[in-house]
Each structure stands twice: as C-alpha cells, then as structure tokens.
Amino acid sequence: xxxxxxxxxxxxxxxxxxxxxxxxxxxxxxxxxxxxxxxxxxxxxxxxxxxxxxxxxxxxxxxxxxxxxxxxxxxxxxxxxxxxxxxxxxxxxxxxxxxxxxxxxxxxxxxxxxxxxxxxxxxxxxxxxxxxxxxxxxxxxxxxxxxxxxxxxxxxxxxxxxxxxxxxxxxxxxxxxxxxxxxxxxxxxxxxxxxxxxxxxxxxxxxxxxxxxxxxxxxxxxxxxxxxxxxxxxxxxxxxxxxxxxxxxxxxxxxxxxxxxxxxxxxxxxxxxxxxxxxxxxxxxxxxxxxxxxxxxxxxxxxxxxxxxxxxxxxxxxxxxxxxxxxxxxxxxxxxxxxxxxxxxxxxxxxxxxxxxxxxxxxxxxxxxxxxxxxxxxxxxxxxxxxxxxxxxxxxxxxxxxxxxxxxxxxxxxxxxxxxxxxxxxxxxxxxxxxxxxxxxxxxxxxxxxxxxxxxxxxxxxxxxxxxxxxxxxxxxxxxxxxxxxxxxxxxxxxxxxxxxxxxxxxxxxxxxxxxxxxxxxxxxxxxxxxxxxxxxxxxxxxxxxxxxxxxxxxxxxxxxxxxxxxxxxxxxxxxxxxxxxxxxxxxxxxxxxxxxxxxxxxxxxxxxxxxxxxxxxxxxxxxxxxxxxxxxxxxxxxxxxxxxxxxxxxxxxxxxxxxxxxxxxxxxxxxxxxxxxxxxxxxxxxxxxx
Amino acid sequence: xxxxxxxxxxxxxxxxxxxxxxxxxxxxxxxxxxxxxxxxxxxxxxxxxxxxxxxxxxxxxxxxxxxxxxxxxxxxxxxxxxxxxxxxxxxxxxxxxxxxxxxxxxxxxxxxxxxxxxxxxxxxxxxxxxxxxxxxxxxxxxxxxxxxxxxxx
Numbered sequence: 001x002x003x004x005x006x007x008x009x010x011x012x013x014x015x016x017x018x019x020x021x022x023x024x025x026x027x028x029x030x031x032x033x034x035x036x037x038x039x040x041x042x043x044x045x046x047x048x049x050x051x052x053x054x055x056x057x058x059x060x061x062x063x064x065x066x067x068x069x070x071x072x073x074x075x076x077x078x079x080x081x082x083x084x085x086x087x088x089x090x091x092x093x094x095x096x097x098x099x100x101x102x103x104x105x106x107x108x109x110x111x112x113x114x115x116x117x118x119x120x121x122x123x124x125x126x127x128x129x130x131x132x133x134x135x136x137x138x139x140x141x142x143x144x145x146x147x148x149x150x151x152x153x154x155x156x157x158x159x160x161x162x163x164x165x166x167x168x169x170x171x172x173x174x175x176x177x178x179x180x181x182x183x184x185x186x187x188x189x190x191x192x193x194x195x196x197x198x199x200x201x202x203x204x205x206x207x208x209x210x211x212x213x214x215x216x217x218x219x220x221x222x223x224x225x226x227x228x229x230x231x232x233x234x235x236x237x238x239x240x241x242x243x244x245x246x247x248x249x250x251x252x253x254x255x256x257x258x259x260x261x262x263x264x265x266x267x268x269x270x271x272x273x274x275x276x277x278x279x280x281x282x283x284x285x286x287x288x289x290x291x292x293x294x295x296x297x298x299x300x301x302x303x304x305x306x307x308x309x310x311x312x313x314x315x316x317x318x319x320x321x322x323x324x325x326x327x328x329x330x331x332x333x334x335x336x337x338x339x340x341x342x343x344x345x346x347x348x349x350x351x352x353x354x355x356x357x358x359x360x361x362x363x364x365x366x367x368x369x370x371x372x373x374x375x376x377x378x379x380x381x382x383x384x385x386x387x388x389x390x391x392x393x394x395x396x397x398x399x400x401x402x403x404x405x406x407x408x409x410x411x412x413x414x415x416x417x418x419x420x421x422x423x424x425x426x427x428x429x430x431x432x433x434x435x436x437x438x439x440x441x442x443x444x445x446x447x448x449x450x451x452x453x454x455x456x457x458x459x460x461x462x463x464x465x466x467x468x469x470x471x472x473x474x475x476x477x478x479x480x481x482x483x484x485x486x487x488x489x490x491x492x493x494x495x496x497x498x499x500x501x502x503x504x505x506x507x508x509x510x511x512x513x514x515x516x517x518x519x520x521x522x523x524x525x526x527x528x529x530x531x532x533x534x535x536x537x538x539x540x541x542x543x544x545x546x547x548x549x550x551x552x553x554x555x556x557x558x559x560x561x562x563x564x565x566x567x568x569x570x571x572x573x574x575x576x577x578x579x580x581x582x583x584x585x586x587x588x589x590x591x592x593x594x595x596x597x598x599x600x601x602x603x604x605x606x607x608x609x610x611x612x613x614x615x616x617x618x619x620x621x622x623x624x625x626x627x628x629x630x631x632x633x634x635x636x637x638x639x640x641x642x643x644x645x646x647x648x649x650x651x652x653x654x655x656x657x658x659x660x661x662x663x664x665x666x667x668x669x670x671x672x673x674x675x676x677x678x679x680x681x682x683x684x685x686x687x688x689x690x691x
Numbered sequence: 692x693x694x695x696x697x698x699x700x701x702x703x704x705x706x707x708x709x710x711x712x713x714x715x716x717x718x719x720x721x722x723x724x725x726x727x728x729x730x731x732x733x734x735x736x737x738x739x740x741x742x743x744x745x746x747x748x749x750x751x752x753x754x755x756x757x758x759x760x761x762x763x764x765x766x767x768x769x770x771x772x773x774x775x776x777x778x779x780x781x782x783x784x785x786x787x788x789x790x791x792x793x794x795x796x797x798x799x800x801x802x803x804x805x806x807x808x809x810x811x812x813x814x815x816x817x818x819x820x821x822x823x824x825x826x827x828x829x830x831x832x833x834x835x836x837x838x839x840x841x842x843x844x
Contacts, residue, residue, distance in 0.1 A: 678722075
C-alpha cells in the first residue's frame with residue numbers, strides 16, 4: 001500500500017490530535033482529579049499511536065505507547081497525576097510535535113527520546129520523584145503487560161475483516177525452552193515459518209524487541225493464515241528448543257474478547273461516534289463554574305480540535321486561489337457591464353446588471369469566507385506557551401482568550417503567529433511582575449494576560465493586554481534619546497503612547513540590553529515590520545503601574561485591498577489606502593529645495609516631495625508648469641513623504657495580481673490590478689519610495 | 692522519418708519563424724498595453740488576458756531589429772515556458788504547419804554571435820521557404836539579457 005497518499009491526512013490529523021492532547025492536558029492540570037479528561041487524552045494518544053504505527057513511524061508509535069502506559073495507570077486510579085508526570089507528559093508531547101514536524105518536512109519522524117521514555121517507564125514502575133504512588137508498584141508491570149497485547153483499531157479491523165473473509169485468525173503462544181542458548185534465533189525461525197504460511201499482524205513483544213533478544217521465554221502473536229491450527233502447531237513444535245506452542249483459532253467474538261480486554265478500549269472502538277460528544281460537552285462546561293473566566297475558553301474548545309466527525313472538508317488552498325482568480329475575472333466583467341449598462345440606458349439591461357451585481361456581491365462574500373480561518377488555529381498554541389513561560393519565570397499568570405472564533409484570511413493567519421508569540425512573550429516576561437512585586441504593589445498574586453480578537457469594519461483587531469507594571473515613559477524616552485532614535489525636544493513633545501511606540505523603532509532593539517528598563521523592546525521592530533508587511537498596524541497604550549495593551553490591526557484579506565486610483569499623464573496607478581495619510585493640493589511656490597531635495601511644509605514639519613512622473617518616467621506629462629499640484633501624503637512607519645500626481649480618479653476595491661515570473665521585481669511596484677475597463681493598472685508600493 | 696510536430700508560423704519583417712504549438716497558449720490581437728516602468732526596453736508592459744496579467748515583449752526589440760508600428764496584422768503570441776507566461780508581439784501570425792523534425796537543421800554557422808542562441812534550428816519547408824525555429828528558453832533567458840543591455844549601454 002502506498003502510504004504517501006495518506007501522508008498529508010496523517011499529518012493533519014496528527015496535528016489535530018496533538019493540539020487536542022495539549023489542550024486537554026492543560027485542562028487536566030487545572031482539574032487533576034477529573035478522570036474523564038484522562039479518558040479523552042488516552043483515546044487521542046491511542047488513535048495517534050495507531051495512525052503512526054500504520055504509517056510506519058515507529059518512534060512516534062512507541063513514544064505514544066509509553067505515554068499510554070502512564071495514562072492507563074492514571075485512568076485506572078493506580079496513579080495520581082502530579083507535577084512531575086505533567087512535565088514528563090508535556091515533554092513527550094513536545095517530542096511528538098517535533099517528530100510530526102519532521103515528517104511534515106519530509107523526514108522520517110525519528111528522534112532520540114530515550115530520556116523521555118526512561119522517565120515515562122520510571123513513572124509506570126512507580127518511581128515518581130517526590131510523592132509515593134497511590135497503589136503498589138508491583139501492579140504496574142502487570143497492567144502494562146496486559147495492555148501491550150491490545151490491538152490498535154487498525155490491526156483489530158484487519159483481523160476482523162480477515163475472519164469475515166473466511167481466513168483463519170490464530171492466536172499463537174510460543175514458549176522457548178529454558179536452556180535455549182539463542183532465543184532470538186529460535187524466535188526468528190518461528191517468525192520465518194509463520195511468514196511463509198501467512199501474515200503476522202501483531203506480536204508481543206514487538207518483532208524488533210524479539211530480534212534484539214528483549215523478551216523472556218515466551219512470545220505471542222496474532223496471525224492470519226489458511227492453515228489449520230493443528231498443522232501450524234506441529235510445524236512450530238518441529239523447530240528445536242521450542243517447549244510449548246499454543247495455537248487457538250479465533251472467531252469474531254473471541255477476537256473481541258481477547259484483543260480488547262479492557263472495557264474502555266472496547267468502548268473506544270465500539271462506541272458510535274456520537275458517544276464521545278456528550279462527554280465533550282460535559283467536559284467543556286465543567287471548568288466553567290470552577291473558574292469564572294472558563295466561560296470564554298469553553299466555546300473555543302467546543303468549536304476547535306474536536307475529533308468528533310465534523311461537517312467540513314479540507315480543501316487545497318491552491319484550488320481556492322484558482323476560484324478566487326476566476327471570481328476576480330467575474331468582478332471585472334461585472335464592472336464593465338455596469339459601465340455599459342450605464343451607457344446604453346435600457347431598463348431591462350440595467351435591472352439585470354443590478355441583479356447580477358447583488359448576486360456576485362454575495363458570491364464574493366462567500367468566496368472570501370472560504371479562505372477564512374478562525375484565529376483559534378494560531379491562538380490554541382498560546383495557553384501552553386504561556387504556561388511554560390510563566391513556569392520558567394516562576395510567575396503566576398492566567399491567559400484569557402476571547403474571540404478565538406474571529407476569522408481571518410488564511411494568508412494572514414499563516415504569518416501572524418510569530419509576531420503574536422513575540423508580543424505575548426513580552427507581556428509575560430516583561431509586562432507582568434513577579435509574584436513578590438505584585439503583592440508589594442497590592443495586586444492579586446496571579447497576573448492576567450488577555451488575548452482578544454474581534455472584527456471591526458474591514459479589519460480584525462488582536463489585542464494583548466496585561467495588568468503588569470506598564471511602560472515607564474521616562475526610561476523609554478531616555479533610552480531612545482541615548483540611542484539617537486529621537487532628540488530631547490522631540491521626547492518632550494511626545495504623548496505617552498507615542499513614547500511607547502518608540503519601543504518598535506529599529507534603533508531601539510539593537511540596544512544591548514533593554515530588559516533593565518521597563519523591559520519592552522527586544523526585537524519589537526521585527527514584529528512591527530512583519531505586521532506592516534501584512535498591511536497592518538500596531539498601537540500601544542500603557543499606564544504605568546497598571547499594565548499595557550498592544551493592539552494589532554490587520555486587514556481581513558490580503559488579496560483584495562482598498563486603493564486610491566490616480567492618474568498621471570495617460571497612466572493610471574493604484575495606491576493602497578493603508579499607506580495613504582491624506583490627499584491634498586500644494587502650490588508650486590510652497591516647494592522648497594533643501595540640500596538638493598524638494599521638500600514641502602506639512603503640519604509642523606517638512607516632508608520630501610517626490611514626483612511619480614519622474615520616478616516612473618511617465619511620458620507626456622510635465623507638472624513643472626502647474627501652479628497647483630495634487631499630492632498624496634504616504635507613510636512608511638513614522639516617516640512621511642508626498643507624491644505628486646496629476647489627478648485623483650477615486651477609491652476602489654482592487655484585486656491584487658502579480659506581474660508574472662518573467663518580469664524582475666520592480667522597485668515601487670507591488671503588483672497589478674485590472675480595472676473596470678479591462679485595463680491593467682500597476683499598484684504602487686509606497687514603502688519603496690521612502691528610504 | 693522524424694517526429695511530426697505542429698508549428699505556429701509568424702513573421703518578423705520578411706523572415707518567418709516557428710514555435711512548437713505545445714508552447715503556445717493562444718494568439719491574440721494586440722490589446723491596450725500598460726507600460727511597466729524600469730524594465731528592459733523591449734518589455735512593452737503588461738496586458739490583461741482574461742483576468743491574468745501577462746507581460747508582453749516586442750520580439751523585434753528582443754532580437755535587436757528596428758521596432759515597427761503595430762498594425763491590424765500585429766499579433767501577441769502567448770507562450771508558456773518553465774512556469775513563465777509571456778506574450779510575444781510579432782508582425783503577423785497566420786499559419787500552422789506540420790513539420791517533420793528531420794527537416795530541422797542546426798542553425799547555420801554564419802549567424803553566430805548572441806543571436807544564434809535564440810535559434811533552435813532552421814527548417815526548410817520548400818525551395819524558397821525557410822522557417823527559423825526559436826529556442827524559447829533562450830529567448831526568455833534573463834541572465835543573458837543583462838549582458839546584452841550592458842553591451843548596448
């Protein structure tokens with residue numbers, strides 16, 4: 001069977017399961033007594049193990065298997081969850097995550113996890129540092145031996161199907177003689193014999209362990225063959241130094257009893273998919289009364305990462321892109337039709353076009369929505385991150401997530417994760433004070449970091465707010481002056497928020513160490529440029545002593561932007577509205593030459609004046625004779641410049657197209673768009689004009 | 692007998708050129724071209740081909756021939772080579788012929804120089820009719836253009 005075709009499905013589902021494991025582990029950490037959560041975790045781990053084994057990722061499967069052993073003890077009340085176990089399990093999850101990551105990148109998902117496996121096995125043996133175990137350690141090996149011969153769902157269904165198809169399914173128990181010198185060789189002979197006559201589905205210990213002599217005197221296996229049980233038994237006994245061979249033929253009923261001795265495991269396989277759902281609901285509502293803020297987390301859990309069958313399909317993003325392209329063609333035709341209808345002035349035509357406009361407007365919404373993904377997919381890794389971070393910093397922090405269902409374009413989602421990680425780390429690391437400092441300041445011991453997302457108009461806001469110490473204006477300003485980012489006078493004139501924004505200045509982050517002041521600032525300029533590359537903005541508000549808020553504003557989608565259409569000479573260009581500050585007129589007489597550059601007064605300062613016609617060598621247009629010139633004030637970060645244009649055409653939603661692979665990237669051109677009349681207009685990238 | 696291939700025939704000046712039909716997506720009449728600043732002189736700009744923005748290059752300019760006025764006969768041949776879609780502006784294009792690969796000879800020695808690189812070979816169709824087969828990946832090769840610009844400038 002070619003596994004490659006299942007690989008992407010495997011990766012997707014593994015990631016889902018890992019996320020669910022992470023989430024549920026976090027929940028369990030809050031309610032360590034809740035065995036129902038352990039059940040859910042166990043099931044996730046079990047499915048993951050089965051999938052990994054089927055796909056041939058042995059390391060993944062064996063690590064999950066070890067986790068299962070631990071979880072199995074917990075759910076059977078033989079082991080109490082405690083910090084050490086949580087840490088080990090979280091470590092295991094991280095290891096699994098990196099294995100899956102490796103597989104995603106084309107690797108084989110191999111990793112050295114011996115230390116984690118050792119810890120897990122130590123836990124199973126009852127060697128938990130600190131507290132003693134709830135039950136006698138002697139029980140543990142028995143439990144693990146018991147669960148090891150349990151078949152996973154895949155193997156179980158293979159056997160079940162074989163029986164249904166009339167093959168013989170045998171359970172074989174082989175004992176090798178006490179005095180046997182080379183157990184592995186004898187075992188190999190048995191395996192060899194069996195492989196020639198049928199198929200071994202599962203053995204315990206695993207074939208690998210047997211090869212490496214890692215077994216006692218006996219091993220057992222599930223086997224599919226056409227041979228009679230008695231015949232096979234004789235064949236096995238013919239091999240020397242085999243003392244005993246037990247061969248039992250199984251039917252569907254005995255198979256179920258043998259393979260799934262534990263009630264829970266049976267339930268996991270047998271239960272109709274509806275069964276886990278009530279439990280899920282129970283689980284998600286359970287934390288709500290426990291914690292007042294749990295209420296916000298609950299809808300998120302119900303919505304995302306549920307293994308229950310959901311009524312969705314996965315679609316390749318490229319297909320959506322094709323759909324999007326086709327649709328934008330339709331939009332262009334629509335605008336053209338509207339123009340024609342306006343010229344022809346026949347009421348039937350006008351009505352039809354109007355109707356088409358409405359329908360295509362709705363269609364546009366749907367097409368755009370197809371690409372929308374809830375921010376949950378990014379947010380869901382944060383609770384774990386904040387937990388780890390708080391733990392390593394020895395702080396107590398509650399992360400409250402709201403609006404995780406808010407949707408954003410997939411392209412934005414893919415990019416926004418890193419900047420948010422940065423901002424969150426900042427809030428946890430530098431924003432929230434240590435427990436001692438908090439008590440001293442008369443605040444509750446546990447700090448709060450709020451992460452919220454919400455829609456507003458054509459934008460999505462993501463805010464990260466902490467109740468920490470806030471940003472110390474004086475210190476930031478002093479640092480900025482020292483680093484030459486601003487002058488003393490400028491600092492005086494700035495508002496608190498403007499000072500806070502200095503943290504994002506490039507000159508700021510290069511400073512050797514920032515954490516000695518209010519702490520913010522390390523690498524924040526990277527965050528800012530990333531967000532700006534997504535056509536977003538970031539704002540900071542802060543109150544010394546009571547916390548700060550970072551607010552990120554993002555466009556809903558990157559493929560359609562609002563733009564100002566302008567004309568210079570015969571040529572039309574589109575300027576993204578996001579980089580326009582304002583439009584206006586200036587008199588030629590206002591232009592000053594400063595050091596060879598043209599400058600114009602703007603507000604209280606002078607800004608450079610650039611001529612679009614000159615930059616792009618626009619033929620047939622000379623603005624130098626005009627008395628008044630239209631200008632567009634554009635912005636890159638904090639810096640402004642004015643661009644002269646001949647005429648404003650108007651504001652429009654435009655679909656961004658690239659210029660094709662043949663053309664080199666052209667400075668100042670961000671792409672192209674097709675206007676209503678079918679003409680192509682270039683989209684200007686004002687960032688390139690401001691150095 | 693070699694392979695039979697279909698070839699699109701177009702004209703630049705008095706010479707006839709051929710492009711393998713597999714590489715040609717469509718042949719269009721000339722449509723309004725939007726100039727793209729700061730690019731090679733022979734890149735006339737971009738056009739809207741049914742919703743896709745495609746750069747067009749003047750093949751005369753590309754081969755260093757004097758550029759001509761566009762007429763009713765002027766066509767844009769849209770080719771796709773190695774993930775790139777490009778339109779070639781040619782004087783006219785109105786023929787598709789079947790060609791036996793056997794009749795394609797290597798480019799004559801006399802041509803020489805940079806231009807020889809664009810040629811895949813010369814096909815003799817009849818006594819008085821020669822067809823110049825283009826090597827498209829060389830025509831679209833940009834590293835060589837930069838050298839060329841350097842020579843001219």
